[in-house]
Amino acid sequence: MPATLIQKERVDLANDRFVDLAVWELPAPLPGSTHPFKYRLALVVAGVCVLRYDNEAGKGDHKHLGGREAPYPFTDLKRLAQDFWDDVSRL
Secondary structure, three states: OOOOOEEEEEEEEOOOEEEEEEEEEEEOOOOOOOOEEEEEEEEEEEOOEEEEEEEEOOOOEEEEEOOOEOOOOOOHHHHHHHHHHHHHHHO
């Protein structure tokens, strides 16, 4: 079974600011993750990605804030979206 695209969306927040969301359901978890989702949620300001949540194969779930990277405790897609938008609102 191939990956199934669940969400692909760009949300313009201002002239120089947008959010790019992409979520896929996979037939099996990526190495480093315990769930069947691949995701990338990013906030881009003036052409620079200032916040990104993703789960790269082998690295597992994590988020990038500026130049820092930190583990992200994935529980479900609803919580992922809420945590991401909470961080967006603080930036």
